[in-house]
Amino acid sequence: EVQLVESGGGLLKPGGSLRLSCAASGFTFSDYGMNWVRQAPGKGLEFVSSISGTSKSIYYGDSMKGRFVISRDNAKNSLYLQMKSLRAEDTAVYYCTRGGLVPPAFDYWGQGTVVTVSS
């Protein structure tokens, strides 16, 4: 059974930094691209970042460029999102998702981890 379990969320002040983690199981992690998607309270889904299985291809949503860094450790079956210079508008549930090419969609989602940025 595919499982994605996020951790690392919390409450922090504007300008702070945070590292999110996603522990994957139930599939060959290195075979899949992985992604982060976020959802602000009461809002829709927003693509944050994606990384290929080999880490050679990395993409970011426009509002995340230069502040967020995605990475993965295939030996640990783990995905990460390092976030810095956090703003109130980064407050959201952050979801870890699997997928990319076959099918060309996000076929599994974690339960999400909450990040709150507030003074």
Place this chain on the structure above:
Amino acid sequence: DIQMTQSPSSLSASVGDRVTITCRASQSINNYLNWYQQHPGKAPKLLIYAASSLQSGVPSRFSGSGSGTDFSLTISGLQPEDFATYYCQQSYTTLWAFGPGTTVEIK
């Protein structure tokens, strides 16, 4: 960047109704269009990928169609568990943009 729009933003329907939600891309995305369902407080769930392919385990009352810039999701015979928010997503570019969502509410 490709922008995605959806209509309507919300709709009210009854159990058993046939419901159609539309999604439009700002430029052609061929058939690189996915649909997700999200219940309140839950993670989204993939329903349809590549515009019309049903994800494994998804009931056949869900169907998708379209290509280019215009797409639709149809639920034939709405069930109580189908009241949720639906999002489209383009997978034509690596920015994976989502539409703003359509909430299906109980009439």
